[in-house]
Amino acid sequence: MSTNVTDTDIPEAREETGIAQALRDYWGRVKGGNTGSMPAVLGLIALIALFSVLQGGVFFTALNFANLLNQGTAIIVLAMGLVFVLLLGEIDLSAGFAAGTCAAVLGVTLTNRGWIWPLALAAALLTGLIIGLVLGVLVAKLGIPSFVVTLAAFLGLQGVMLLIIGEGGTIAIQNDFLLAIMNNNMPVWAGWLLWVIVVLGYASVSLRAIHNRRKYQLVSPATSVWLAKVVTLAVLLGAAVYILNIQRQIVRPGRQTCVSVDPVNQPVGCIPVIQGVPWAVLVVLILLVILTFVLGRTSYGRHIYAVGGNTEAARRAGIAVSNIKISCFMVCSFMAAIAGVLLASRDNSVSPTTGGAQTLLFAVGAAVIGGTSLFGGRGRVIDAVIGGLVVAVIANGLPLVTDQSGIQYVVTGGVLLVAASVDAITRKRTSAGG
Amino acid sequence: MSSTVPILELRGVNKSFGPVQVLNSVDLSVYPGQVTALVGDNGAGKSTLVKGVAGIYPFDAGEYLFEGKPVHVTEPRAANALGIEVVYQDLALCDNLDVVHNLFLGREQSRGLVLDEITMERRATETLRGLSVRTLKSVRQQVSSLSGGQRQTVAIARAVLWNSKVVILDEPTAALGVAQTEQVLNLVRRLADNGLAVIIISHNINDVMQVSDNVACLYLGNMAAQVASSQLTHSQVVELITTGRSGELGLQPEVVSQASA
Incomplete structure (x- = not known):
């Protein structure tokens, strides 16, 4: 009772996958129909470019x-x-x-x-x-x-x-x-503190996951892939925080900008300072972290996917x-x-x-x-x-x-x-x- | 690796649905390390027998012995607790989850609140290795990307993951091509070689003769015969399935006429 079927084994060698391989895998998934958020991200970039040109x-x-x-x-x-x-x-x-x-x-x-x-x-x-x-x-x-x-x-x-x-x-x-x-809005420093916390938090959580997988010789993404993701996140969020920390009120010539956000003790008729990351962003961020954890890391979340996939x-x-x-x-x-x-x-x-x-x-x-x-x-x-x-x-x-x-x-x-x-x-x- | 003591034994079990007697004083012995093929034409009572063993439709009468001791299996959970797992024809896998997730579905391993993905992935890999499964590229593949044979493999692996003792397979090769049928039959053989008792329901006599150690043939709710496969020919099995007897084997003529009446 022998089989003539040639099969690939579950990979014995736990080689790490580099950025090129990660991109190829991702492209494979996209071709397989699993596009994830890619169309939305591309659409977002296209729309921002379009509106920027038009207006x-x-x-x-x-x-x-x-x-x-x-x-x-x-x-x-x-x-x-x-x-x-x-x-x-x-x-x-x-x-x-x-x-x-x-x-x-x-x-x-x-x-x-x-x-x-x-x-x-x-x-x-x-x-x-x-x-x-x-x-x-x-x-x-x-x-x-x-x-x-x-x-x-x-x-x-x-x-x-x-x-x-x-x-x-x-x-x-x-x-x-x-x-x-x-x-x-948050004070300027709080925006940057939030940026540091988010980037470091993401970096350490994902790095620990990779380390754990390596410890047990499971296939894990290469450090370069991890670094690329962390840097991308840091740059994107950094840009957002930077833009939000710019004084949003249009400065008119001949009028003084207020000294601080504090409304008391300001020069008369000064232009108010409006800058900083809106507090609402923090609300969204906290909800995002909690719900992502629930869906991805708990058996309750797993059961939701199971019910949706095959009741x-x-x-x-x-x-x-x-x-x-x-x-x-x-x-x-x-x-x-x-x-x-x-x-x-x-x-x-x-x-x-x-x-x-x-x-x-x-x-x-x-x-x-x-x-x-x-x-x-x-x-x-x-x-x-x-x-x-x-x-x-x-x-x-x-x-x-x-x-x-x-x-x-x-x-x-x-x-x-x-x-x-x-x-x-x-x-x-x-x-x-x- | 065979034993003379049956791990699971049914003696004279009956089952009726209303006025219809589906199982009539059926005996069945299942041995560890052996593949027992359960054959019979449509409506012979194969599914009812298996569902009785699995606790879905408890038997009306008769003895149900597990490891020599009488047990009462009146619900699926009781059967699972004994170490009896059924792989149904429709497999019941979640396409949107990967292999590891499917193997542990409903029985996830957690540390506190958090799923212990590493332990699950390692156990999944071990189990598949133990079954010499070589057909999966990665245990993190989504089930939607697997072929029919690979899905069957995952479903069977799920049944043996929990140190089960008896695995019941309902038509595991019905929807598969030639190569994949071969893979699954090899896997079935390996389960038995690892010491499990395997019951396989099949309509394909070639598969039955290839993989089984003994054949139990149901005929219109009666157990026509349970014989070692080596003592049967292909045509004898066909005869047992279609007429309930074959030469010296099988039901007495009067039982046959009574059953078909």
């Missing part, structure tokens, strides 16, 4: 860069939550109005009832968890398609929001801490499929609650349009453009960030190029369609590769 003076400025981040933050946070639901192959159409409803809870408790802000914030976040629990139970236990459940919630939450806000229409948010999240296989492997589904909807609505708080902070108020309009579609678009599959099983939290930046660049850049809102809608819809096509083609390619 050089206005688009590529420090002020606009900060604006762009400000516009994108809530969408990115919403998209991060949606990644969890999309990984299951489900959808949450109600996330936008879940954000609005949670913001309304925040506004009513904080402003109308006079609660202290931590309590009001907790109430808003708890509202998110409860919405997610209800959606999750309806989808996982009753077996109603998530499209229908969340479409109903899309309508229903819109109404709940109106009822909570009441006849007044708009509730102002006056708490300094909550307003600071989206309106204030029956997950069930047979003893994974509690309904609990995973319910928890993902809860994560999504919880993230929506955070997005709602960010929206309220940005607008200094809560109104019946908070979280409405294109908010949800932009967020779904962000996740899909970033490389998260609509078919489930494939996606990362960083996708939401990259895709969110693409959406923010389009939303920010297009109005500078054309004032016809018709064109803006058409272009945004087109980009989403292109991203969904890439997703569908990827899926076809990978399943044909078997």
